[in-house]
Amino acid sequence: MTESLTFPQGFQAAAMAAGIKPSGKTDLSCVVSERDCAWAFAGTRSTTAAASVLRNRDLYASGQPLRALVVNAGIANAATGKKGAQDNADMADALGSVLDVPQDAVVTASTGIIGHLLPMDKVLSGIEHLPSELQGEVLPFATAIMTTDTKPKTAHATLNSGATIVGTAKGSGMIHPDMATMFAFAFSDARVDQAALRAAFPAIVARTFNAVTVDGDTSTSDMTVVFANGAAGETDLDEFLAALEGVMRDLARQIAADGEGASKLLTVKVSGAKTEAEALTAARTCCVSPLLKSAVHGADPNWGRVIMAVGRSGAGVDIEKLTVAVQGVPVFAGKPLGYDAAAVSQSMKDAAEVVFEIDLGVGSERGEAWGCDLSAEYVSINADYTT
Amino acid sequence: MTESLTFPQGFQAAAMAAGIKPSGKTDLSCVVSERDCAWAFAGTRSTTAAASVLRNRDLYASGQPLRALVVNAGIANAATGKKGAQDNADMADALGSVLDVPQDAVVTASTGIIGHLLPMDKVLSGIEHLPSELQGEVLPFATAIMTTDTKPKTAHATLNSGATIVGTAKGSGMIHPDMATMFAFAFSDARVDQAALRAAFPAIVARTFNAVTVDGDTSTSDMTVVFANGAAGETDLDEFLAALEGVMRDLARQIAADGEGASKLLTVKVSGAKTEAEALTAARTCCVSPLLKSAVHGADPNWGRVIMAVGRSGAGVDIEKLTVAVQGVPVFAGKPLGYDAAAVSQSMKDAAEVVFEIDLGVGSERGEAWGCDLSAEYVSINADYTT
Numbered sequence: 001m002t003e004s005l006t007f008p009q010g011f012q013a014a015a016m017a018a019g020i021k022p023s024g025k026t027d028l029s030c031v032v033s034e035r036d037c038a039w040a041f042a043g044t045r046s047t048t049a050a051a052s053v054l055r056n057r058d059l060y061a062s063g064q065p066l067r068a069l070v071v072n073a074g075i076a077n078a079a080t081g082k083k084g085a086q087d088n089a090d091m092a093d094a095l096g097s098v099l100d101v102p103q104d105a106v107v108t109a110s111t112g113i114i115g116h117l118l119p120m121d122k123v124l125s126g127i128e129h130l131p132s133e134l135q136g137e138v139l140p141f142a143t144a145i146m147t148t149d150t151k152p153k154t155a156h157a158t159l160n161s162g163a164t165i166v167g168t169a170k171g172s173g174m175i176h177p178d179m180a181t182m183f184a185f186a187f188s189d190a191r192v193d194q195a196a197l198r199a200a201f202p203a204i205v206a207r208t209f210n211a212v213t214v215d216g217d218t219s220t221s222d223m224t225v226v227f228a229n230g231a232a233g234e235t236d237l238d239e240f241l242a243a244l245e246g247v248m249r250d251l252a253r254q255i256a257a258d259g260e261g262a263s264k265l266l267t268v269k270v271s272g273a274k275t276e277a278e279a280l281t282a283a284r285t286c287c288v289s290p291l292l293k294s295a296v297h298g299a300d301p302n303w304g305r306v307i308m309a310v311g312r313s314g315a316g317v318d319i320e321k322l323t324v325a326v327q328g329v330p331v332f333a334g335k336p337l338g339y340d341a342a343a344v345s346q347s348m349k350d351a352a353e354v355v356f357e358i359d360l361g362v363g364s365e366r367g368e369a370w371g372c373d374l375s376a377e378y379v380s381i382n383a384d385y386t387t
Numbered sequence: 388m389t390e391s392l393t394f395p396q397g398f399q400a401a402a403m404a405a406g407i408k409p410s411g412k413t414d415l416s417c418v419v420s421e422r423d424c425a426w427a428f429a430g431t432r433s434t435t436a437a438a439s440v441l442r443n444r445d446l447y448a449s450g451q452p453l454r455a456l457v458v459n460a461g462i463a464n465a466a467t468g469k470k471g472a473q474d475n476a477d478m479a480d481a482l483g484s485v486l487d488v489p490q491d492a493v494v495t496a497s498t499g500i501i502g503h504l505l506p507m508d509k510v511l512s513g514i515e516h517l518p519s520e521l522q523g524e525v526l527p528f529a530t531a532i533m534t535t536d537t538k539p540k541t542a543h544a545t546l547n548s549g550a551t552i553v554g555t556a557k558g559s560g561m562i563h564p565d566m567a568t569m570f571a572f573a574f575s576d577a578r579v580d581q582a583a584l585r586a587a588f589p590a591i592v593a594r595t596f597n598a599v600t601v602d603g604d605t606s607t608s609d610m611t612v613v614f615a616n617g618a619a620g621e622t623d624l625d626e627f628l629a630a631l632e633g634v635m636r637d638l639a640r641q642i643a644a645d646g647e648g649a650s651k652l653l654t655v656k657v658s659g660a661k662t663e664a665e666a667l668t669a670a671r672t673c674c675v676s677p678l679l680k681s682a683v684h685g686a687d688p689n690w691g692r693v694i695m696a697v698g699r700s701g702a703g704v705d706i707e708k709l710t711v712a713v714q715g716v717p718v719f720a721g722k723p724l725g726y727d728a729a730a731v732s733q734s735m736k737d738a739a740e741v742v743f744e745i746d747l748g749v750g751s752e753r754g755e756a757w758g759c760d761l762s763a764e765y766v767s768i769n770a771d772y773t774t
Contacts, residue, residue, distance in 0.1 A: 048698030048706055079694045081707055081722055114691030115723050173678065215677040216603060217692075218699035290602040290677070291560065291769050298770025304501030305604075307466045311435030312605035319435055320468055335468055336502050376763035382678050383685025 005138040005154055008164045008189035010034045010231035012134035015144035018126035020074035020112070020119060026144035027073045028126040030095060031187065032134060036065035037227040038194035040201040041107075042209075044222035050078035051088035052108040053223055059104055063194075066227060067105040069185065070095045070127060071145050073170075075118050077110040078220035087118050094127040109183055111170065111221050112147055142168040145183055148381065150258055155250035157243035163190035163232035165243055169224075169251040173214060173260035173382065184209055184224040184251050190240050191230035200241050201226070208248035211280055211369040214259035215378070216288040224248070256287075256370035257352075261378030265353040266296050266371040270315075272359035278315040279360075279367030285313035286356060287371030297373035299349040301326040301341060306356055321361025327354065392525040392541055395551045395576035397421045397618035399521035402531035405513035407461035407499070407506060413531035414460045415513040417482060418574065419521060423452035424614040425581035427588040428494070429596075431609035437465035438475035439495040440610055446491055450581075453614060454492035456572065457482045457514060458532050460557075462505050464497040465607035474505050481514040496570055498557065498608050499534055529555040532570055535768065537645055542637035544630035550577035550619035552630055556638040560601060560647035560769065571596055571611040571638050577627050578617035587628050588613070595635035598667055598756040601646035602765070603675040611635070640757050643674075644739075647768045649759030652740040653683050657702075658753045659746035665702040666747070666754030672700035673743060674758030684760035686736040688713040688728060693743055708748025714741065 007013060015029035041060040043053040059066075070091050077084050088108055096103035110118070142152035145168065153169045169184040209224055226244065257265040268286040273279035286292055286309040295302035303324045310317055324332040327347040331339050348354050354373075394400060402416035428447040430440040446453075457478050464471045475495050483490035497505070529539035532555065540556045556571040596611055613631065644652040655673040660666035673679055673696040682689035690711045697704055711719040714734040718726050735741050741760075 044698075045701075046695070046698035047701060047704050048694050048709075076691075079691070079706055079709070079719070083722075114694055115719060217676050217678045217695060220695055220698055289604050290765070291604045294766050294769030297766060300770065304463075304466070307435050307501055308433070308604060308607055311431075311433035311607055314432075314434060317434050319466055322435075322466075332466070332502065335470075374766055374769075376766050378677070379681050379684060379761055379763050379766070382681030382761075383687065 005156060005166065006136040007138055007166055008187055008231065010189055010229045011187050012136055013138070013141040014130040014133040014135065015140040016126055016130060016133065019122045020072055026140065028123065028130065029141050029144035030068055030070045030130050031141060031185070032068045032099060032131070033227060033229045035229040035231055036067060037229045038192050038197055039066045039228070040197045040226040042201065042205045042224050044219060046218055046220050048079055048220050050076050050110060050221040051080060051084045052077065052110050053221060055088055056107045056223060059107060062104065064104055066107060067101040068095055068099060069107050069109065069225065071109040072118065072123060073145055073147050074112040075110060075116050076112045076114050076221050077118055079115045080117055083117060087120050090120065091123060091127060094124050098128055098131045107225060109223060111145065111183060114220055138166055138168060145170045148172040148260055153251055153254040153258065155247045157247050159190060159235050159239055159243055161190065161232060161235040163188060163235050165247050167247040167251050169255055171255045172258050184248060186226045186244060186247055188228045189230065189232035190228050190235035191233055192228040192235065192240055193237065196237055197226065197228065204241065204245045204248060206280065208245060208252045211284060212252045212256050213284055213288040213369065213371050214256065253370050256372050259372035260381045261375040262372030263375060264296060264351065264373045266293065266373060267353055267355045267368065269355065269357045269368045270360060271366045272361050272363060273365040273367065274316045274363040276365045276367055279365050280369060282310050282313045282315035282358065282360065283367050283369035285309045287369045290374055293371065293374035296348065296354050297375050299345045301331060301344045301348065303331045306358060310358065310360070315360060316362045318361040323359040325357040327351065392543060392553065393523040394525055394553055395574055395619065397576055397616045398574050399523055400525070400528040401517045401520040401522065402527040403513055403517060403520065406509045407459055413527065415510065415517065416528045416531035417455060417457045417517050418528060418572070419455045419486060419518070420614060420616045422616040422618060423454060424616045425579050425584055426453045427584045427613040429588065429592045429611050431606060433605055433607050435466055435607050437463055437497060437608040438467060438471045439464065439497050440608060442475055443494045443610060446494060449491065451491055453494060454488040455482055455486060456494050456496065456612065458496040459505065459510060460532055460534055461499040462497060462503050463499045463501050463608045464505050466502045467504055470504060474507050477507065478510060478514060481511050485515055485518045494612060496610060498532065498570060501607055525553055525555060532557045535559040535647055540638055540641040540645065542634045544634050546577060546622050546626055546630055548577065548619060548622040550575060550622050552634050554634040554638050556642055558642045559645050571635060573613045573631060573634055575615045576617065576619035577615050577622035578620055579615040579622065579627055580624065583624055584613065584615065591628065591632045591635060593667065595632060595639045598671060599639045599643050600671055600675040600756065600758045601643065643757035643759050646759035648762040648765030650762060651683060651738065651760045653680065653758040653760060654740055654742045654755065656742065656744045656755045657747060659748050659750060660752040660754065661703045661750040663752045663754055666752050667756060669697050669700045669702035669745065669747065670754050670756035672696045674756045677761055680758065680761035683735065683741050684762050686732045688718055688731045688735065690718045693745060697745065697747070702747060703749045705748040710746040712744040714738065
């Protein structure tokens with residue numbers, strides 16, 4: 001996170017405390033592009049998706065260019081019926097009017113408590129005010145989209161053409177994205193072919209945000225949106241996609257490390273799989289296992305729970321060839337290996353990132369996923385959050 | 388749990404401390420039938436299933452009658468390769484020899500730490516000794532199969548014919564069965580047609596043990612076995628199946644209530660589903676959600692998390708018709724309802740069983756699942772269990 005990070009050329013943002021969060025913290029924000037943007041979108045597969053996800057999905061299908069994003073935190077506007085859908089459309093309409101762009105050029109995002117209606121008087125008067133405060137700093141925006149996050153999450157890359165990519169994300173609990181995570185936004189001034197970007201996007205999401213899990217709970221509001229406004233001119237597509245994946249991977253790891261109650265990042269690298277999808281499934285099943293997460297919290301190199309999680313993932317495995325290493329130390333290779341358990345435990349205790357490496361012994365495909373340890377703090381955070 | 392519960396006619400059991408558990412508690416046991424038994428079996432779908440599950444599956448396919456069960460607790464004999472498979476076969480062979488029945492008439496079960504080999508000297512000398520201690524009480528057997536369970540779990544039913552069904556189960560963590568739970572055994576002296584029992588069994592398992600979850604982690608050793616030895620003569624099949632389902636449901640609820648660190652049973656009843664399978668999936672997804680489990684721990688009627696969990700389950704839902712009730716109090720019906728949150732919270736706090744009722748609004752099928760709250764104790768139990 002760089003405090004002085006600024007948006008790419010042609011993008012500005014504004015953030016304010018509109019009174020949606022009881023804490024009085026900033027909770028309403030927007031990002032505006034002075035040019036039309038090529039864009040890519042992924043939203044939750046939840047069957048109880050929030051109003052913003054449903055509307056953005058429709059806009060995405062229409063293929064129109066984007067100009068702006070408006071986000072509120074504090075209330076998710078999910079499970080709010082026809083009134084919620086209207087409120088969500090009104091948010092886009094209001095920002096479009098002030099900016100003098102079509103409402104269909106504005107995507108929305110809402111995060112927070114499920115099932116409550118937005119205080120639309122506060123939201124609409126806030127949106128009227130926001131464009132007067134547009135500026136280039138990323139941090140106020142990255143902060144205004146947070147809920148239980150303990151820190152804002154940003155990542156960025158600079159391309160050979162001089163174009164840049166700036167990404168922001170939020171998310172700390174209810175993190176087990178099924179298409180995208182609860183808010184990851186990336187902005188670039190590169191010129192990118194929209195069809196090529198959209199074609200490449202699902203695989204990038206699968207290897208980044210869909211490989212993160214904090215608690216196995218999929219939010220109603222997960223989404224990731226990439227905006228490319230072309231202000232910096234032509235860019236090599238492959239270079240852009242690789243840089244975008246790097247930015248999204250960085251944000252995904254930040255989300256896992258900032259999981260509710262987490263003290264450590266958990267990284268699981270799977271190799272020797274039949275397919276990349278099976279490698280990712282096995283890695284993510286390890287990261288979501290409450291038993292393995294508890295073992296990581298206790299600095300216990302409990303490879304038995306790795307074998308359990310691999311088994312329940314359904315990924316193909318040859319248990320006679322299966323190998324497991326913890327913090328670089330081989331502990332299982334078809335059978336338990338002798339190793340210095342106290343030293344490995346100490347290494348887990350000292351590390352900010354605990355790494356398990358697993359070879360399934362049935363192929364040559366790889367995948368990596370990220371999670372965090374399970375702590376008593378997770379329980380207390382979520383026993384008392386709010387209804 | 389009735390302390391004086393005895394096995395059905397023709398069954399006896401023995402239990403001893405063979406030295407497998409470091410605690411010195413009883414850890415080796417057997418149940419023997421004096422007659423051939425019709426039997427039904429379900430084992431974990433884990434791709435890293437334990438040696439006992441794999442061998443029992445083969446025996447089950449062969450269709451031979453059963454005479455005995457031998458169980459050890461403390462070591463799961465899972466991920467132990469060819470040596471583990473041989474050790475497992477040797478357990479069956481040893482008991483078969485002492486009883487003078489074929490080794491293929493003996494099923495095995497092992498529970499405990501994954502990846503370690505059994506101390507076969509202790510196991511085999513124990514098995515030679517066990518048959519000299521056979522008697523009719525259920526409790527010593529139900530106790531010897533426990534690991535992190537805090538209490539033995541039994542259930543029973545008496546049929547009009549005079550035949551009885553006695554069930555025992557164990558399981559407290561790594562509970563998210565995918566075919567059966569970590570050890571449920573039922574014994575009956577009813578005469579039952581084996582083909583009819585086996586045909587009915589998968590649906591009964593789906594509505595009972597597969598509807599339980601403690602932590603979403605599927606064990607390598609899950610299995611349930613039903614033995615019917617016919618000593619009490621002919622019994623009405625439908626009555627038998629209904630009574631068996633009742634016994635298995637009772638045991639399933641006991642496992643959920645005794646979940647690691649749990650202070651409450653969580654029951655989720657889903658109606659209005661398109662199919663029974665979707666109802667069961669929605670109910671179980673609610674029960675496994677760490678966020679909803681934490682809310683139950685905090686006595687928070689957080690129906691937003693119910694909507695999240697229903698959404699991620701993939702079950703069909705009409706969100707405008709969706710209704711949710713907590714402890715019998717309607718809290719959501721297409722939109723948030725006014726209700727006395729303090730009273731509902733107090734009711735959750737006071738109750739040993741917290742009940743959520745959900746109508747998906749898209750059909751007429753039902754399903755019910757059971758879990759427990761998530762507590763800080765779950766984390767401490769599993770951060771320190773052992774490698």
